[in-house]
Amino acid sequence: MQIGELARRTALTVDAIRFYEKKRLLPKPARTQGHFRLYTIADIERVGFLRQMHGLGFSLREIRGLNDLRSEKIGVCESVRNLLKAKLVEVRRKHRELETLESQLMLDLRKCNRELKKRKGHSACTCPVLQEVHTNANLSGRTGRSVKGRLISEL
Numbered sequence: 001m002q003i004g005e006l007a008r009r010t011a012l013t014v015d016a017i018r019f020y021e022k023k024r025l026l027p028k029p030a031r032t033q034g035h036f037r038l039y040t041i042a043d044i045e046r047v048g049f050l051r052q053m054h055g056l057g058f059s060l061r062e063i064r065g066l067n068d069l070r071s072e073k074i075g076v077c078e079s080v081r082n083l084l085k086a087k088l089v090e091v092r093r094k095h096r097e098l099e100t101l102e103s104q105l106m107l108d109l110r111k112c113n114r115e116l117k118k119r120k121g122h123s124a125c126t127c128p129v130l131q132e133v134h135t136n137a138n139l140s141g142r143t144g145r146s147v148k149g150r151l152i153s154e155l
Contacts, residue, residue: 003029006039010047017047023060025050025067057087 007014020026026046029037049070053063062083069076108129115128 001039003037009044
């Protein structure tokens with residue numbers, strides 16, 4: 001099958017398939033005399049694996065490592081387990097950061113709600129959240145609000 005058919009069967013774009021080839025996550029396909037790429041059923045399965053691993057949050061480097069391990073088949077379970085454990089640690093760290101960010105956003109929303117409730121029928125004033133960000137930026141020489149030592153824009 002040609003690249004368009006592989007793209008259709010895997011719900012990817014032709015560009016995505018070429019990208020995976022360029023990154024050596026897919027083997028170079030055979031070519032027709034007219035230089036069209038030819039793919040096999042095994043390529044459909046490989047692309048499915050790549051998509052699944054990408055969906056689990058693995059980087060291209062990690063996917064390449066998993067793909068290499070997958071081809072070995074014997075004695076790789078411990079290596080896969082170590083990769084999964086490392087990914088889980090990373091996901092949990094990001095989860096904690098997102099929970100901190102969620103708390104800050106909820107606090108800011110409450111500030112806005114209080115201010116808007118207080119303003120009813122009065123002239124507009126400076127938004128307390130924007131004022132706090134501006135004040136913090138001037139004090140720290142940075143832009144954005146800090147969440148546990150990191151700028152919100154860095155999260």
